[in-house]
Amino acid sequence: MKPIPYSAEILTVGNEIVTGLVADTNSGVITRRLDSLGISVTRHVSVGDDKEEIAEALKQALERVDCVILTGGLGPTHDDITKQVLCRFFNSGLVTDAEVKRRIDSIFQSRGIETPQAAYTQAEVPEKATILHNAQGTAPGLLFEKNGKRVYSLPGVPLEAEHLLETYIVPHLENLSTVKVQHRILKTTGSPESVLWEEIGPVSPFEKYVKVASLPSLLGVRIRFTASGKDSKETTAQLDAAEKLLREKIDHHIFAVDDETLEGNIGDLLKKKKGTLAVAESCTGGLIGHRLTNVSGSSEYFLEGAATYSNEAKQIRLGVDPALIEAHGAVSEEVATAMAEGIRQKSGSDFGLAVTGIAGPTGGTPDKPVGLTFIAVTGPQGTRCEQFRFHQDRVRNKERAAQAALNLLRLYLSK
Amino acid sequence: MKPIPYSAEILTVGNEIVTGLVADTNSGVITRRLDSLGISVTRHVSVGDDKEEIAEALKQALERVDCVILTGGLGPTHDDITKQVLCRFFNSGLVTDAEVKRRIDSIFQSRGIETPQAAYTQAEVPEKATILHNAQGTAPGLLFEKNGKRVYSLPGVPLEAEHLLETYIVPHLENLSTVKVQHRILKTTGSPESVLWEEIGPVSPFEKYVKVASLPSLLGVRIRFTASGKDSKETTAQLDAAEKLLREKIDHHIFAVDDETLEGNIGDLLKKKKGTLAVAESCTGGLIGHRLTNVSGSSEYFLEGAATYSNEAKQIRLGVDPALIEAHGAVSEEVATAMAEGIRQKSGSDFGLAVTGIAGPTGGTPDKPVGLTFIAVTGPQGTRCEQFRFHQDRVRNKERAAQAALNLLRLYLSK
Numbered sequence: 001m002k003p004i005p006y007s008a009e010i011l012t013v014g015n016e017i018v019t020g021l022v023a024d025t026n027s028g029v030i031t032r033r034l035d036s037l038g039i040s041v042t043r044h045v046s047v048g049d050d051k052e053e054i055a056e057a058l059k060q061a062l063e064r065v066d067c068v069i070l071t072g073g074l075g076p077t078h079d080d081i082t083k084q085v086l087c088r089f090f091n092s093g094l095v096t097d098a099e100v101k102r103r104i105d106s107i108f109q110s111r112g113i114e115t116p117q118a119a120y121t122q123a124e125v126p127e128k129a130t131i132l133h134n135a136q137g138t139a140p141g142l143l144f145e146k147n148g149k150r151v152y153s154l155p156g157v158p159l160e161a162e163h164l165l166e167t168y169i170v171p172h173l174e175n176l177s178t179v180k181v182q183h184r185i186l187k188t189t190g191s192p193e194s195v196l197w198e199e200i201g202p203v204s205p206f207e208k209y210v211k212v213a214s215l216p217s218l219l220g221v222r223i224r225f226t227a228s229g230k231d232s233k234e235t236t237a238q239l240d241a242a243e244k245l246l247r248e249k250i251d252h253h254i255f256a257v258d259d260e261t262l263e264g265n266i267g268d269l270l271k272k273k274k275g276t277l278a279v280a281e282s283c284t285g286g287l288i289g290h291r292l293t294n295v296s297g298s299s300e301y302f303l304e305g306a307a308t309y310s311n312e313a314k315q316i317r318l319g320v321d322p323a324l325i326e327a328h329g330a331v332s333e334e335v336a337t338a339m340a341e342g343i344r345q346k347s348g349s350d351f352g353l354a355v356t357g358i359a360g361p362t363g364g365t366p367d368k369p370v371g372l373t374f375i376a377v378t379g380p381q382g383t384r385c386e387q388f389r390f391h392q393d394r395v396r397n398k399e400r401a402a403q404a405a406l407n408l409l410r411l412y413l414s415k
Numbered sequence: 416m417k418p419i420p421y422s423a424e425i426l427t428v429g430n431e432i433v434t435g436l437v438a439d440t441n442s443g444v445i446t447r448r449l450d451s452l453g454i455s456v457t458r459h460v461s462v463g464d465d466k467e468e469i470a471e472a473l474k475q476a477l478e479r480v481d482c483v484i485l486t487g488g489l490g491p492t493h494d495d496i497t498k499q500v501l502c503r504f505f506n507s508g509l510v511t512d513a514e515v516k517r518r519i520d521s522i523f524q525s526r527g528i529e530t531p532q533a534a535y536t537q538a539e540v541p542e543k544a545t546i547l548h549n550a551q552g553t554a555p556g557l558l559f560e561k562n563g564k565r566v567y568s569l570p571g572v573p574l575e576a577e578h579l580l581e582t583y584i585v586p587h588l589e590n591l592s593t594v595k596v597q598h599r600i601l602k603t604t605g606s607p608e609s610v611l612w613e614e615i616g617p618v619s620p621f622e623k624y625v626k627v628a629s630l631p632s633l634l635g636v637r638i639r640f641t642a643s644g645k646d647s648k649e650t651t652a653q654l655d656a657a658e659k660l661l662r663e664k665i666d667h668h669i670f671a672v673d674d675e676t677l678e679g680n681i682g683d684l685l686k687k688k689k690g691t692l693a694v695a696e697s698c699t700g701g702l703i704g705h706r707l708t709n710v711s712g713s714s715e716y717f718l719e720g721a722a723t724y725s726n727e728a729k730q731i732r733l734g735v736d737p738a739l740i741e742a743h744g745a746v747s748e749e750v751a752t753a754m755a756e757g758i759r760q761k762s763g764s765d766f767g768l769a770v771t772g773i774a775g776p777t778g779g780t781p782d783k784p785v786g787l788t789f790i791a792v793t794g795p796q797g798t799r800c801e802q803f804r805f806h807q808d809r810v811r812n813k814e815r816a817a818q819a820a821l822n823l824l825r826l827y828l829s830k
Contacts, residue, residue, distance in 0.1 A: 023438065044461040045461075050457075195531060203493055284707075285709070
C-alpha cells in the first residue's frame with residue numbers, strides 16, 4: 001500500500017493581500033518547509049479581514065486536510081480579527097496569559113518605551129489554544145487541536161511567521177508523514193518549451209522514477225522532478241536516474257541544477273580555467289555585468305564591463321572601426337565580433353563577450369527589426385558570433401539578450 | 416443605499432505554485448487592475464494540477480462571486496489540465512479553431528521553426544467558450560458564461576496573462592461596477608519608514624480625503640492613497656488634495672508617482688537640460704547602466720557605462736591615479752570622486768555618476784565594513800559625494816547602492 005502523506009493548506013488573512021497591495025510570501029516559505037518534511041500542501045487561500053470569509057475558508061479547509069496554517073490578522077489593531085474568529089470557531093473564551101504579558105513588557109522595556117495599553121490585548125489568548133511563544137514580536141502564535149486535526153495561527157510578519165514555523169510547527173509535524181519527498185530542478189535555456197520536449201520525447205520513461213513538471217519562463221524552461229519514497233537514499237536514487245535520462249537527451253541545454261545560477265556556473269568554469277573575462281554591452285546596458293557580479297568572488301575573474309551605448313564609445317572604448325559601423329550598422333555580426341575582440345584586447349582579458357541589438361520599442365527597420373541581436377564570444381579558441389531574434393518589450397528583450405549571451409559564453413567555456 | 420460592487424475571485428492552477436517553487440505574481444497584478452475598476456476581489460486560491468481540486472475550487476468560487484479568473488494549466492504539456500477540467504465543468508466538447516491554428520503557425524514561422532505537433536493541441540478549444548486570442552503566445556484564453564456569471568481562463572505566463580487581461584477582461588468588466596475606486600502611489604526613497612512618518616506627521620488629515628497605506632520595501636517607502644466616489648472627477652480631486660498635503664511635508668523624498676520610475680524621471684530631467692550622462696560603476700557591476708537603459712529613448716542622453724571592477728580598469732578607463740587608490744583604498748570618497756570626474760572627462764558627457772563600495776559578503780574590514788559605499792555625482796555645478804552604509808546581502812547591497820546613486824543624481828539634476 002502506498003503511504004498517504006499528511007496534508008496541509010495555508011490560509012492567509014489580510015486585506016493587503018487580497019487587494020494586491022502586498023505579495024504573500026509566507027505561503028511559499030511555509031510550503032517549501034513542509035514539503036521538505038514530506039507533508040503535502042494542496043492549497044493556498046487568501047481572504048480579506050472579514051469574519052465570515054475567514055470562518056468559511058477555515059471550515060472548508062478542515063474538510064480537506066489534516067492541518068491548516070493561518071497567517072495574518074493577529075496584530076493589535078482594529079482590523080486584526082483572526083483571534084476572534086478562532087475563538088468563535090472553536091467555542092473558546094479568552095484568558096490573560098501571564099507569560100505572554102511578561103514577554104510583551106520586556107520587549108517594550110528593551111526599546112525604552114512603556115507598554116502601550118493596546119499591546120496588552122495580545123496577552124489575551126483563547127483558553128482552548130496552546131500558546132506558541134514569539135521571541136520576535138508581541139503576538140503569540142496559537143495551536144488548536146480538534147478531531148485529530150490541527151489549526152496553527154501565526155502572525156503575518158514574515159520574520160515572526162518563520163520563527164514560529166521553525167520553533168513549533170516543524171518539530172510538531174516532522175515525523176507525521178511516512179513519505180519522504182525530494183525535488184530536483186534542471187534549468188535549461190535556448191530552446192522553447194515545445195521544441196525542448198520534442199528533443200526529450202515522451203514523459204513516460206521518466207515517470208517510472210519521478211513526477212515531472214515543465215515550467216517555462218522568459219529565460220528558459222525548468223524541468224522539475226519530484227521523487228517520493230521511504231527515505232532520502234531512495235528518493236536520491238530516483239532523481240539521479242531521471243536526471244541521467246534527461247541528460248542523455250538535452251545535456252547541452254542544461255545550465256544549472258537546483259539553486260545554481262548561470263552566472264555562478266560560468267564563474268566556476270572561469271576559475272577552473274584560471275581565465276579572466278571582460279564584457280562589452282550595447283543594448284543590455286550593463287545587465288550582463290550586473291549578473292556576473294552578483295556572484296560572490298567574481299572579482300577573481302571579472303575585469304570590467306563596458307556599456308558602450310553610443311557609437312563613439314564603441315570606437316574609443318573598444319576600438320571598433322567607425323567604417324565597420326558605417327558599412328554594416330551598429331547591430332551586425334561584424335560589429336558584435338569587433339566589440340568582443342576589442343574588449344578582450346583593451347582589457348587584456350582571456351575571454352571577451354559582446355552584445356549588440358535593438359531592444360526597442362523604437363529603432364527597428366524592416367531589415368533590422370526590434371529584437372534583432374548579435375552576440376559574440378572570443379577567447380583562445382577563436383571567435384563565435386550568433387544572431388538572435390527576440391519578440392518582447394524593451395526590458396524583456398534586454399533580459400533575454402543577457403541570458404542568451406551568458407549561455408553562449410557557458411557553451412564556449414564548456415568545450 | 417451603498418452600491419454593491421461586482422465581485423471576483425482569482426483561482427491559480429499549478430503544482431509549481433502550491434509546492435512553493437514559483438511565486439504567484441498574476442493574482443496581485445490582476446487584483447490591482449480589477450480593483451482600479453471598482454471590482455471587489457475577495458479571495459485568491461491556488462490549487463495544484465489536480466482535476467478534482469480545480470473543479471471543487473471553481474464550483475465554490477462561483478457560489479460566492481460574479482466572476483472567477485483562472486490562471487495557469489493551459490500549456491501544451493501533459494500536466495496542463497485546466498482546459499479539460501473546464502470542458503467537463505461546462506459540459507463542452509473540443510473543436511479545432513482555425514484562427515488559433517493560424518496564429519500558432521505564424522508564431523513558429525517568425526522563429527524560423529516548423530510548428531511542433533504538440534503545439535497544435537492549443538488550437539483545440541472548448542466549443543462553449545469564447546476565444547481570447549493571445550498575441551504573446553500560443554495558448555488562447557477562454558471565457559465561459561453561465562447564469563450571469565463569468566469564468567475567464569488565462570495562461571499562467573505573466574506576460575500573456577497581462578496581455579489578455581488588458582485586451583479582453585478590462586473592456587468586458589470596466590463598466591459593471593457602480594463604485595469608482597482610484598489609487599495613487601507616491602514613491603519615496605532615502606528615508607526609513609518610521610523617520611518618514613515623523614516628517615509626515617499624523618495620518619488623520621489625509622483620511623479626510625483618502626485611505627492611506629504605507630508600504631516599506633528594500634528600495635524605499637511607497638505611500639498609497641485610495642479614493643472612492645461616484646466618478647473619476649470626484650476621486651481625482653480627493654487624490655490631488657491628499658497628494659498636495661503630502662508634498663508639503665516630504666516633496667524632496669518623492670521620486671515618482673504611480674507607474675513612473677526613478678530612471679525614467681532622470682531621463683526627463685536630462686532631456687529638459689539637453690544634458691548627457693556617463694556612469695562609472697564598481698560594486699554595482701553594471702546595474703545602474705542597466706536601469707538607465709531600461710528607459711526607451713535613453714540613447715539620447717546615456718553615452719556609456721564603465722563597470723570598472725579591477726583597479727587597473729579604474730586607472731585605464733577612468734584615469735584614476737593609482738596613488739589615490741594606494742592612499743585611500745578603492746572604496747573611498749577620493750576614489751568615488753575621481754571615478755565620477757574621470758568618466759565625465761573621458762566620455763565628454765555633461766554629467767558623471769560613480770559608485771564604489773563593498774557589496775560583500777567578503778572584502779570587509781573593521782574600518783571599511785561590508786555595505787560601505789561612496790557615491791559621487793559631477794556636472795557643471797561641481798562634484799558632490801555621499802557616504803552610505805547598507806546592511807544587506809550582496810545582491811541587496813548592490814540594489815540599494817544603485818537606488819541611492821540614481822536618487823543622488825535626481826536631486827543633483829533637480830536643483
